[in-house]
Amino acid sequence: MAIPAAAQPPAGGAKPQDTEIYSPVPPVVTPGRRDADPPSDAIVLFDGKDLSHWVNTKDKAPAGWKIQGGILVVEKKAGNIETKETFGSYQLHLEWLEPKNIVGTGQGRGNSGVFLASTGPGDDGYELQIMDSYKNDTYVNGQAASVYKQSIPLANAMRPDGEWQSYDIIWTAPKFNADGSLKSPAKVTAMHNGVLVQNDYVLTGETRYIGKPFYKAHGNTPIKLQAHGDPSPPISFRNIWVRRLAD
Numbered sequence: 001m002a003i004p005a006a007a008q009p010p011a012g013g014a015k016p017q018d019t020e021i022y023s024p025v026p027p028v029v030t031p032g033r034r035d036a037d038p039p040s041d042a043i044v045l046f047d048g049k050d051l052s053h054w055v056n057t058k059d060k061a062p063a064g065w066k067i068q069g070g071i072l073v074v075e076k077k078a079g080n081i082e083t084k085e086t087f088g089s090y091q092l093h094l095e096w097l098e099p100k101n102i103v104g105t106g107q108g109r110g111n112s113g114v115f116l117a118s119t120g121p122g123d124d125g126y127e128l129q130i131m132d133s134y135k136n137d138t139y140v141n142g143q144a145a146s147v148y149k150q151s152i153p154l155a156n157a158m159r160p161d162g163e164w165q166s167y168d169i170i171w172t173a174p175k176f177n178a179d180g181s182l183k184s185p186a187k188v189t190a191m192h193n194g195v196l197v198q199n200d201y202v203l204t205g206e207t208r209y210i211g212k213p214f215y216k217a218h219g220n221t222p223i224k225l226q227a228h229g230d231p232s233p234p235i236s237f238r239n240i241w242v243r244r245l246a247d
């Protein structure tokens with residue numbers, strides 16, 4: 001009778017221990033009580049109390065958005081806000097709300113965005129779109145969870161107005177050579193409400209409203225939230241935290 005393959009002795013006297021590895025030992029990271037809570041090594045960017053981690057993008061003054069009942073509400077007149085700290089690659093969690101009274105159509109319905117790296121004033125950077133895509137059609141590479149004008153989300157996982165949405169994002173920052181040329185592109189993986197929407201997508205450059213994306217060299221950058229000028233009521237954010245990843 002033939003010996004089952006799994007029970008055959010390994011060739012050449014090799015032992016199970018030959019393929020066991022004991023270092024480096026992964027660091028202990030104590031998770032939050034719920035998966036959405038910040039783990040022990042996270043930088044908490046917004047916990048409902050203050051905007052000490054944020055400034056206005058245009059003038060670096062204290063962030064002009066409002067905290068109402070522990071929720072961060074976009075103040076459109078203040079413009080985009082961004083983190084004081086700069087980041088390379090990271091894991092980011094944030095939650096956002098399209099208000100119950102949302103109005104508008106297409107891109108003009110609860111538009112905001114998270115710029116995974118803010119590379120300059122205004123909307124410079126790489127935008128993961130935020131808008132109301134619940135039964136609200138627009139161009140598919142511009143709907144919620146798209147890499148704006150680059151990558152269609154793998155699913156529309158949008159909850160209706162008045163319910164909190166979550167993004168969990170893994171951002172691999174691009175790297176540049178000393179002469180400014182691209183060494184390795186940016187990549188993003190993202191979950192929207194726990195549903196995979198971007199799977200290791202390789203970006204072709206920064207978001208461009210008009211024309212094709214392209215890269216310009218940068219180092220570590222802030223993370224930016226968009227104050228979009230659409231006429232609909234402002235959206236809100238809560239529970240924003242980030243973990244630095246090795247570049």
Ligand code: MG
Pocket residue numbers: 111112113127129130226228
């Ligand atoms: Mg947007």
